[in-house]
Ligand SMILES: Cc1ncc(C[n+]2csc(CCOP(=O)(O)OP(=O)(O)O)c2C)c(N)n1
């Protein structure tokens with residue numbers, strides 16, 4: 001027998017190593033044992049999770065904070081289906097993940113074998129691409145293709161289903177077989193005519209705005225966007241996932257527009273005469289009522305994905321390409337228009353309608369987030385879960401650099417925050433990682449606390465404990481006559497004791513006067529993870545707010561005096 | 568979403584791999600677009616397949632569907648040939664009620680349509696026909712006078728005219 005024979009699983013792990021994989025997240029099982037066996041002799045670090053959803057979010061946190069694909073290896077059947085929520089979460093936000101699932105052996109596929117799940121069939125519409133490996137010899141090419149697909153163009157999730165007989169088969173691997181991706185094109189430069197057209201439109205605009213989204217972050221367009229904004233003197237807003245592409249502390253920044261965006265961003269959006277979207281996809285949380293969105297403004301859209309063009313908003317000028325290259329090309333030729341009056345107006349809105357909250361009275365989530373921002377000088381990787389606390393974090397924690405804001409936008413997945421924060425901390429052992437989570441969402445994946453403790457990850461987990469599924473309670477209060485239904489979280493555990501049960505440090509904040517001191521103590525604690533259970537006002541609402549499907553003019557800055565039912 | 572649109576003749580050139588058909592049909596299904604007919608066959612190069620799809624719906628949705636089809640990794644290209652200079656044909660087998668009293672009449676009609684008899688029983692005749700889809704529609708209408716027992720259509724296949732290649 002030639003000595004070059006290796007098992008399919010060993011070959012798979014070899015390629016993962018060649019692809020630069022540092023960490024694998026997952027849980028083993030029958031169909032994945034050959035792969036886990038191969039990991040024993042590999043330099044890749046294996047992180048054993050407590051639930052495959054947690055593994056997938058952790059890989060996602062790793063990916064969002066580095067731009068490199070996160071890798072998950074799980075077993076077949078329930079192991080594979082447990083990754084589905086994490087796959088959706090990553091795919092919706094264009095996050096590169098490679099999810100490797102064990103599978104029943106090829107001779108029993110489709111026969112309801114033990115722990116067989118047609119995971120490709122289940123996931124077709126929520127992945128960028130997927131493979132079921134039928135020949136062990138294909139492993140090197142397929143795995144390399146998977147990494148290439150996941151991280152290039154518009155990144156996304158690639159799933160590789162590996163039957164157990166394939167991972168066990170002995171083969172002589174060929175690591176240099178070429179890709180076979182004839183239908184895969186990666187746009188880059190953008191059409192020059194359209195770029196010139198965009199530059200011309202920008203020069204003629206009197207009240208232009210830029211919206212930067214996740215595409216701009218992924219493309220590494222920060223410098224290009226900042227240069228364009230400064231050269232042409234145009235205010236910039238960022239979507240929830242666009243945080244970090246343009247410094248939110250910059251005087252031209254308007255922060256986030258949309259449903260819970262800043263009043264000044266929404267006012268600027270309602271009044272602008274040109275909007276240039278850079279890698280953002282006109283999500284309904286930003287546009288509100290689509291037919292009324294920026295009705296009289298010229299719309300320009302830069303996107304790497306042609307299917308985003310004219311999908312929601314009919315645009316006047318579309319440029320398909322990589323945001324960084326396109327923005328650089330535009331700013332090289334664009335001349336500054338006459339935006340002086342507009343900048344004055346926008347600055348006035350910023351002064352007149354600042355984000356605010358009360359520091360007296362009951363303890364507010366905003367107070368905690370704002371204090372965290374001030375204590376850290378903003379120098380942290382911030383990860384959120386989904387709900388009211390997420391919107392407050394977006395409002396009160398300005399971000400200045402890319403890869404330092406991780407939040408589930410497209411899917412809005414509760415349970416994302418804590419595991420994703422651990423993934424970010426694995427990738428950046430020397431940086432401060434803060435997770436802002438709700439009491440509801442935290443409990444969906446809290447078992448990953450074990451992972452944090454085992455690896456002594458010094459993540460600060462701030463639980464905004466309002467004893468409610470707060471965001472849903474807010475909608476019920478505003479639009480359903482306060483008929484609360486299924487939102488009260490009775491039976492929350494004592495989170496400090498829960499932390500201690502895991503061997504994790506626990507802090508608790510109950511009064512506004514203690515916020516600073518206890519947060520500082522938590523920041524100073526460096527032995528491992530800590531939970532900061534913050535007992536906040538139970539019934540606070542997020543403002544500003546534009547009700548779903550309403551127009552930008554219908555923004556509410558504070559609780560309405562009238563009943564909003566039927567809106 | 569359907570109903571208010573016209574018929575589109577879409578052709579795709581795809582990698583000949585398992586799962587391609589599901590990925591393609593999911594794009595239609597997600598937007599609630601009904602597929603009226605679908606033909607898949609091996610392309611000249613065995614690494615690829617050709618797909619011809621007929622679907623009914625509005626332009627804007629179709630535009631989005633084409634973009635999403637082209638986005639699929641295994642789709643080399645997808646395009647709408649409606650209104651383009653293409654040759655479109657369909658093939659059908661039609662079984663008509665044909666007792667001896669009407670047999671010669673039926674055969675005459677069949678002859679007029681260039682239909683070929685492929686099976687004959689005491690009371691039925693089965694014919695093979697090909698042509699543009701509307702020709703097949705009218706054959707069906709004409710034979711319904713005698714009673715069409717069943718008709719199976721291949722779905723439309725398309726090829727570009729002249730030297731241009733089809734997609
Ligand atoms: C997995 C999942 N289930 C349900 C929802 C719907 N949902 C959105 S926000 C929210 C409430 C979140 O409550 P909590 O985690 O306590 O955060 P809060 O809003 O109170 O800050 C719910 C249930 C969701 N986004 N994700």
Ligand SMILES: [Mg+2]
Nearest residue numbers: 438439468470
């Ligand atoms: Mg809550």
